[in-house]
Amino acid sequence: MTPFPKLLRCARLALLPLLLAPAVQAQQVLTVGLIPSEDSQAMIKSSQQVLDQLQARLGMPVKPFVATDYNGVIEALRAGKLDVAYLGPFSYVLANQIAGAEAFAVAVTKKTAGSAYHSLIIARQDSGIRTLDDLKGHTFAFVDPSSASGHLFPKAGLEHAGHDPKTLFSRVIFSGSHDASILAVENRKVDAAAVADRILAGAVNNGQVQQQDFHVVWTSPDIPESPMVWRNNLDPELQARLRTAFAGIKDVPWGDQGMLNGFQPTTDAAYNVVRDTAKVLDLDLRSLK
Numbered sequence: 001m002t003p004f005p006k007l008l009r010c011a012r013l014a015l016l017p018l019l020l021a022p023a024v025q026a027q028q029v030l031t032v033g034l035i036p037s038e039d040s041q042a043m044i045k046s047s048q049q050v051l052d053q054l055q056a057r058l059g060m061p062v063k064p065f066v067a068t069d070y071n072g073v074i075e076a077l078r079a080g081k082l083d084v085a086y087l088g089p090f091s092y093v094l095a096n097q098i099a100g101a102e103a104f105a106v107a108v109t110k111k112t113a114g115s116a117y118h119s120l121i122i123a124r125q126d127s128g129i130r131t132l133d134d135l136k137g138h139t140f141a142f143v144d145p146s147s148a149s150g151h152l153f154p155k156a157g158l159e160h161a162g163h164d165p166k167t168l169f170s171r172v173i174f175s176g177s178h179d180a181s182i183l184a185v186e187n188r189k190v191d192a193a194a195v196a197d198r199i200l201a202g203a204v205n206n207g208q209v210q211q212q213d214f215h216v217v218w219t220s221p222d223i224p225e226s227p228m229v230w231r232n233n234l235d236p237e238l239q240a241r242l243r244t245a246f247a248g249i250k251d252v253p254w255g256d257q258g259m260l261n262g263f264q265p266t267t268d269a270a271y272n273v274v275r276d277t278a279k280v281l282d283l284d285l286r287s288l289k
Contacts, residue, residue, distance in 0.1 A: 029061045030054075030238075033073040033085035035226070042179070047086075049252035050260070057245035069176060070094075070146045077101050077231050084234075084242065088226050089148040089274045096268060100232035103271065104239070105246045105263035106225040107254050119149035119157070119220035120200060122185055123192040125213055132161050132218055138191035140169040141181040148274065150178055153220045154194035156277050161218075182209060192217065198257055224270050228263060 032051065034043050043066050055062040065082060067073045070091040076082040078099035087095055095101035123129035129138065143150025151174075158165050165172070173190065175181040181193035182200055186209050197219070204211045228246060230239060246263035254260045 029063050030058060030084065031063050031065060031082045033076055033082040033087075034064055034066045035070055035073060035086055035088055035091065046253065050249055050254050053249045053252060054245055057248060058241060070144050074099055074101075077229070080231060080233070082231065083238075084228060084230050086226060087229055088146070088150075089224050089271055090152050090278070091144075091146045091148075092227050092229055093271050093274050093278070094146055095229060096271075101229040102232055103227035103229050103266050103268055104243060105228040106266045106270075107228075107257050108261045108264050109254065109257045110259045110261055116222040116225055117149065118197040118223060119153040119194055120197050120216050121154055121157075121192055121194050121218040122182070122200065122214045123217055124185055124188070125215050127191055127215070129192055129217060130215065132158065132163060135163075135192055135217070136168055137170050139171045139173075139189075141173050141175045141184045141190040141193035143175055143178055143181055143194065145174065147178075148223055148226075149196040149220070150181065150194050152277060152281065152283070153223055154218070156281055157218055157220055159281070179203060179208070186213060224273060227266055227271070 032054075034047055044064050047064065051062050051064055065073075065076065067076065070088065073082065073085050073087065074091060074095045077085055077095055085095070085101070087101070092101065092103055096103070121132070121135075123135075123138075127138075129135060142154070145151060155165050158168065171190075173184075175184055175193070178195045178199040181190075181195050182203050184190045185193045200209075200214070203209045230242065243265065247265075248262065250260050250262050252260055
């Protein structure tokens with residue numbers, strides 16, 4: 001009998017690990033980027049139950065990553081070091097423009113039952129600041145150049161009210177996070193600040209600050225909720241699994257947003273209002289990097 005069939009079987013067995021390798025190695029860990037609305041450890045802690053459910057539903061490890069600023073998350077997406085990220089509305093539009101990131105889901109919470117939030121300009125109750133006009137000559141904190149609620153929407157609101165943010169304040173800082181801005185007002189490091197309403201509510205709920213210490217000077221119109229996004233070359237099969245997994249994550253807290261009713265689908269078009277606001281401000285989003 002010729003030994004060829006036996007040799008062929010051996011060759012097939014030798015090739016089997018190579019044939020199976022791509023499937024085994026395709027995607028072993030899902031990396032998830034989180035925007036720095038709080039300090040990194042607090043952000044990971046407040047998101048942990050969602051990440052745990054995501055890991056269980058996907059059947060693969062999920063590794064969180066928090067950058068020091070919004071741009072760090074965007075650059076990690078562009079470099080392929082992140083698979084999925086949670087971004088603010090403006091930082092998403094920027095990520096879509098320069099990194100090809102695609103929005104696919106937004107959180108719906110029991111508290112809001114919707115997918116929008118607001119920017120606030122706050123001052124200490126004892127500051128005497130009651131209106132936008134009263135901000136003249138005072139110190140002010142924005143969050144991050146590409147933060148929707150912490151910079152760009154309040155900046156547009158100030159301009160719409162006839163104020164030039166470049167000359168209105170005696171000094172302006174970028175604090176790096178909403179929590180830092182809230183504490184800067186609380187501790188009299190600045191006279192006023194722009195922050196997200198839900199993050200202020202979270203700081204009040206966890207006892208970090210007291211609501212009666214603050215006066216809300218201005219409230220924005222609805223801002224589309226911060227989206228979950230994926231890098232544009234993520235495997236389509238994994239994209240489909242992510243949609244299903246996020247839709248089923250319920251009854252756990254999600255960062256500053258409260259208890260989840262799941263994540264609903266969204267599209268890039270939902271953020272055209274953000275692009276329109278950028279046009280009102282005559283912004284080149286790339287300049288925010």
